[in-house]
Amino acid sequence: MKPVLVVGLGRFGGAVARTLERMGHEVLGADMDPLLVQEFSRDLTTVVEADCTDAATLEKLGVRDFAAAVVAIGTDIEASVLTVLALSDLGLSNIWAKATNDKHAAILERIGAAHVVFPEQRMGERVAHLLNERLLDFIAFDDEFAIARLKAPEPIVGLPLVTSACRKKYEVTVVGVKRKGENFIHAVPDTIIFPDDELVVLGKIADLERFSAM
Structure with a gap:
């Protein structure tokens, strides 16, 4: 190396x-x-x-x-x-x-x-997004897209992802789920979202902000 x-x-x-x-x-x-x-x-x-x-x-x-x-x-x-x-x-x-x-x-x-x-600018943007209490972590890309870890929004709790249709309704993609005491789950259409789940979600920054605030 x-x-x-x-x-x-x-x-x-x-x-x-x-x-x-x-x-x-x-x-x-x-x-x-x-x-x-x-x-x-x-x-x-x-x-x-x-x-x-x-x-x-x-x-x-x-x-x-x-x-x-x-x-x-x-x-x-x-x-x-x-x-x-x-x-x-x-x-x-x-x-x-x-x-x-x-x-x-x-x-x-x-x-x-x-x-x-731009390390200072990046950190400033990240802190601003994390001040939203539902966002637990946030990484922005250069083309207005980001990947975020957030608490499961109430409207999709209790539903499988195929029913909540996050991509169609909210224009975000749930790529993974983490439950307390369990291993990380790669999200599939049949994955049911529980109240305390943490989600890993990909999408445009504005759409992620709206999704996390529901």
Whole structure:
């Protein structure tokens, strides 16, 4: 398994790096802050204090042979852009980059970032949806669709899914059911929904919100 470079070991980059390491990846963490380098030296395969806006520095680190790079620099937009540009110039195609706004994201994409993420925005949207007490978990996709875990709405309790016709009536698809003390159930037309069931449901965000609020 080829190593992964994580540039910027703040809250977002640090979480990515530690999670990759736990998943069995070899991680090279890089940051300009010596205190962060010292902190992460206990958790990552390799940690260096380095200026990754410099292509020569990246080449010395051997990033041409890396599987991917995550540019998690948040506050210094110039450093973020220069780092992505340097990685792209070295031929790395699987570059993930953190953006702070739409303009920043557009620049990152144009200079070689294959994936641009907005961690703060995503978390803000997720928290807002979870404030709805019936939504227990929520993951949004980029095309207005989402998958949610929610308490079974009262109108479908006691009915098999074929009768409640969630897809036809509410434009959502129930893909699974979890009951307390039981294993996860993959939903089929004959699955009957009980009062305390938790459902895994797929659909457009607006339809999921209406369905969960019934």
